[in-house]
């Protein structure tokens with residue numbers, strides 16, 4: 001029997017009185033005893049006027065409620081923080097852990113037997129899973145789904161790979177002011193998440209592969225009726241999970257399912273952010289993401305999904321081509337099929353649903369991949385003792401092996417102030433270096449790793465350069481960009497010791513990135529290290545600064561990882 005309203009009755013030291021009070025108050029909302037005496041399914045409400053990606057959350061909540069009630073449960077929606085990429089200052093990553101804490105504590109505090117997590121914009125799904133994993137009750141994810149594509153002058157457009165491409169053309173003087181204004185109304189034509197293989201799509205695909213959401217849930221477009229049916233079905237499953245008292249997220253996030261998620265991340269040419277969020281979700285289950293293993297998976301698992309920014313198509317096309325189940329079928333020899341799922345079975349059940357779609361070109365077969373290897377490689381070298389990552393599937397092949405002169409920017413502000421200065425001493429062969437943009441440095445590890453091409457070079461036709469930093473990059477971006485350099489400059493990492501004029505060698509084939517300066521000189525520079533800014537004295541900024549972990553540990557707070565003692 002479900003615990004329902006009786007869950008967590010510890011207040012007042014009198015369980016009977018506490019239940020009586022709960023009933024008295026909830027009856028104020030018009031509920032009958034019969035309605036209250038059944039499994040209670042919490043539903044996160046992350047609708048916000050500041051989050052257009054979640055614009056369909058209200059309808060999805062209604063669909064989930066319908067599913068819960070059809071299965072004999074009582075749905076209870078409750079608000080949590082919502083985070084949109086473009087409306088979260090200084091960066092959405094800075095707030096992800098706050099959303100995870102909010103979700104964890106609200107799920108734990110309120111009486112519910114299972115929870116349905118409705119989210120989607122980049123940081124929201126990882127935050128919700130981190131929170132639910134720590135709260136330890138059965139949870140199922142319902143992504144809000146991707147936007148449908150936009151059209152402009154006969155061209156298909158998508159947020160936000162084409163936002164960057166179009167803006168680049170505007171910066172280079174090829175698109176004038178009136179046209180770029182028109183384009184701004186066509187890049188994101190519906191509710192839902194960015195429809196390229198950016199972070200939101202990446203997370204939705206990985207979460208489906210982790211068995212935390214229903215088959216097909218990643219790619220059904222946000223405005224489609226099928227998205228609502230997915231919500232209804234998820235509500236039904238949540239009631240079953242409440243009755244079975246499981247599985248809880250920690251039972252689904254295992255070493256095997258993490259490997260499956262890494263395999264999918266490589267095969268979709270996914271966002272580099274996916275790696276950080278996977279490390280954070282794994283950390284909540286007391287597990288680690290092994291970067292060497294991730295690199296090794298990338299050497300044998302090719303990119304199979306032909307989506308921007310690595311390929312040509314968009315998420316709705318992935319859905320029409322068979323979605324994640326079809327991809328999983330293609331990846332079958334690389335997957336651990338006994339990994340459990342929210343449905344109570346194993347990942348094999350998801351593969352069994354895979355449909356053959358004649359003529360589709362979005363999900364490639366293993367013998368005709370989009371790229372011969374996976375999307376990302378892990379780099380090591382004297383610049384990044386704790387590792388760094390490069391999304392080589394979205395890079396310029398000729399730059400993957402490159403040696404050049406460093407042009408250093410000491411902060412995001414410094415870069416913003418100088419990158420377009422006509423007197424900046426920079427050539428196309430140089431390596432642009434951004435320091436102090438990591439977890440503590442910026443703070444919040446902003447997506448500043450996609451340094452713009454200096455305007456004078458962009459106008460001369462330069463489209464890509466080697467760029468390196470301790471920052472992140474949007475999953476919708478492209479270029480020869482080394483990210484997540486660990487340890488970051490702001491904690492004394494070697495990245496902070498680079499000076500303009502030094503030589504840097506990127507050797508992607510051998511997974512190396514080296515600063516070609518001798519160790520004695522680096523030791524001398526290290527003696528002059530000073531943190532780039534004073535530590536914050538109060539509030540969330542202080543908590544963040546004092547406890548945030550490095551990129552290879554998921555940028556979670558040190559006190560939130562692992563498993564509760566009593567669990």
Ligand code: FES
Nearest residue numbers: 053121193194200
């Ligand atoms: Fe929300 Fe891209 S801005 S998913």
Ligand code: MG
Nearest residue numbers: 122199474475
């Ligand atoms: Mg993004």
